[in-house]
Amino acid sequence: xxxxxxxxxxxxxxxxxxxxxxxxxxxxxxxxxxxxxxxxxxxxxxxxxxxxxxxxxxxxxxxxxxxxxxxxxxxxxxxxxxxxxxxxxxxxxxxxxxxxxxxxxxxxxxxxxxxxxxxxxxxxxxxxxxxxxxxxxxxxxxxxxxxxxxxxxxxxxxxxxxxxxxxxxxxxxxxxxxxxxxxxxxxxxxxxxxxxxxxxxxxxxxxxxxxxxxxxxxxxxxxxxxxxxxxxxxxxxxxxxxxxxxxxxxxxxxxxxxxxxxxxxxxxxxxxxxxxxxxxxxxxxxxxxxxxxxxxxxxxxxxxxxxxxxxxxxxxxxxxxxxxxxxxxxxxxxxxxxxxxxxxxxxxxxxxxxxxxxxxxxxxxxxxxxxxxxxxxxxxxxxxxxxx
Numbered sequence: 001x002x003x004x005x006x007x008x009x010x011x012x013x014x015x016x017x018x019x020x021x022x023x024x025x026x027x028x029x030x031x032x033x034x035x036x037x038x039x040x041x042x043x044x045x046x047x048x049x050x051x052x053x054x055x056x057x058x059x060x061x062x063x064x065x066x067x068x069x070x071x072x073x074x075x076x077x078x079x080x081x082x083x084x085x086x087x088x089x090x091x092x093x094x095x096x097x098x099x100x101x102x103x104x105x106x107x108x109x110x111x112x113x114x115x116x117x118x119x120x121x122x123x124x125x126x127x128x129x130x131x132x133x134x135x136x137x138x139x140x141x142x143x144x145x146x147x148x149x150x151x152x153x154x155x156x157x158x159x160x161x162x163x164x165x166x167x168x169x170x171x172x173x174x175x176x177x178x179x180x181x182x183x184x185x186x187x188x189x190x191x192x193x194x195x196x197x198x199x200x201x202x203x204x205x206x207x208x209x210x211x212x213x214x215x216x217x218x219x220x221x222x223x224x225x226x227x228x229x230x231x232x233x234x235x236x237x238x239x240x241x242x243x244x245x246x247x248x249x250x251x252x253x254x255x256x257x258x259x260x261x262x263x264x265x266x267x268x269x270x271x272x273x274x275x276x277x278x279x280x281x282x283x284x285x286x287x288x289x290x291x292x293x294x295x296x297x298x299x300x301x302x303x304x305x306x307x308x309x310x311x312x313x314x315x316x317x318x319x320x321x322x323x324x325x326x327x328x329x330x331x332x333x334x335x336x337x338x339x340x341x342x343x344x345x346x347x348x349x350x351x352x353x354x355x356x357x358x359x360x361x362x363x364x365x366x367x368x369x370x371x372x373x374x375x376x377x378x379x380x381x382x383x384x385x386x387x388x
Contacts (some may be wrong), residue, residue, distance in 0.1 A: 069353055071287050076357050077194045081201035083364045084113065085209065087244045089237035092206060114199060123271065232375045239371045240364060246331055250323055251281040251348030264300050265312035267295075278314065283359050284343050286351075287325075292317045342366065 068075060088109050095105045205212070217229045259274030267273060273295070280287030296313035303309040346366045350358030 037201075072354050073190060073194065074197065076354050077198035078201045079361060080357065081198050081205055083240070083361060083368075085205040086114075086237050086368075087200055087364075088206065089209070089242045090241035090245075092209060102210065103207050106203050106209075109206055110199060110203045113202065120275070123275075228376065232372055235366055235375050236371050239367055243367060244364070247328075248284070250327060250331070251278050254278065254281055254320060254323055258316055261312050261315050261319075262295075265299060265315075267298050267312060268302075273298075277320075279360075281320070282363065283347065284363060285340070286344075286347055286359065288317070288320055294322075 001024065071152055091109060092105055095108065096102070100108070216233065217226050220226045220229055255274040255278035258277035259270045260269035262273040276294070277291055280291040292313050295316050296310055299309035299312045301309075343363065345367055346362040347359055350362040350365065352358075354361070
C-alpha cells in the first residue's frame with residue numbers, strides 16, 4: 001500500500017512538473033493509472049456520539065446565554081447603540097454624500113439622539129412629579145373606587161377593614177412607596193453608567209461604521225462570500241432605517257391622538273399618556289395590551305360610570321387597531337412581515353433576559369435575523385458589484 005501511494009505521488013509530481021518526460025516517467029505514470037483507487041475509510045457515528053455532540057452544543061449554548069445575562073450591564077447599552085446606529089445608517093450615508101466628515105457625522109447624529117432624549121425627559125418631568133405628589137390621594141381614591149367591585153367577589157374576603165390595618169393599609173402602601181423610591185434611587189447610578197456607555201458606543205460606532213463594514217466584509221475569503229456580506233449589511237440597515245423611520249412617524253401620530261383622548265376623557269397628565277402610547281407601540285402585542293389595560297383602569301378610577309370609564313381605553317384600542325391593520329401595512333408593505341408567534345416568543349425571551357429594554361430590542365433583533373435569513377436563503381437577489 002505504501003509503494004502504491006509512493007508511485008502516485010511521483011506521478012503527480014511529474015504531471016505537474018516538466019512537459020518532456022523520460023520513458024521511465026511515462027511508464028511510472030501509466031502504472032499509477034492502472035493501480036486501484038485507495039480505499040475510503042468512512043467514520044460511522046453511533047447514537048451515543050451524536051448525543052454527545054448535541055450535549056456539547058447545548059452546554060455551550062447555556063453558557064452563552066448565562067454570559068449574556070450576567071453581562072447585561074454592558075451588553076444592553078452596546079446592543080442598543082448598535083441597533084440605533086444601524087437605524088441611523090441611512091441618515092449617515094446622506095450626510096457623508098453631502099461632504100460631512102465621518103467624525104462630525106457621528107457627533108451630529110449622536111448629539112441629536114441625546115437632544116431628543118433630553119427633551120422627552122424634560123417634558124415628562126412635571127407630569128411625573130405631579131403624579132408622585134398625588135400618590136397618597138390617588139391610592140385612597142383607588143381603594144374607594146375599586147372596593148365595591150372587590151366586595152362582590154366573596155372568595156377574596158376583602159372588606160373596607162382590610163385597607164385600614166395590616167399590609168394593605170394606606171400607611172403600609174405609603175411605606176412601600178418609599179421602598180420603591182429607594183430601589184429607584186439605588187438603581188439610578190447603574191442607569192447613568194449605562195446611559196454613558198450607550199452614547200459613547202453610539203458615537204464610536206457611527207464614527208467607525210465604514211471601517212467596521214470593510215473589516216467584516218474582508219474577513220470572508222471568496223468574492224461570492226464578500227458580495228453576500230455586502231448584500232446582508234445593506235439590507236439590514238435599509239430594513240431597520242425604513243421600518244423605524246416610518247413607525248416613528250405613525251406612532252407619533254398615535255401619541256398625539258392618545259393625548260387628545262386622555263384630555264377629552266378627563267384623565268390626568270394627558271401628555272404622559274401620549275408618551276406611553278408612543279413608547280408602548282414599539283413593543284408588539286404586549287405593549288398595546290398593557291397600555292389598554294392601564295387606560296381602562298385609569299378611566300374607571302376617574303369616572304363614576306363603568307361604561308364612561310372604559311370609553312378612553314376603547315377609543316385608544318380602536319385607533320391603534322386601525323393603524324396597525326390599515327395604515328401600517330399600506331405604508332410598509334408585506335416584505336417586513338414577521339410571524340406573530342416568533343415575535344411573541346422573542347419578546348418573552350428578551351424581556352426575561354434584559355427587562356423592559358429587552359422587550360424594546362426584541363423587534364429590531366427579530367428584524368435583523370429575518371433579514372439575514374431572507375438574504376442568504378433567497379438566491380435571486382440583485383448582486384452588488386465590487387471594484388476590480
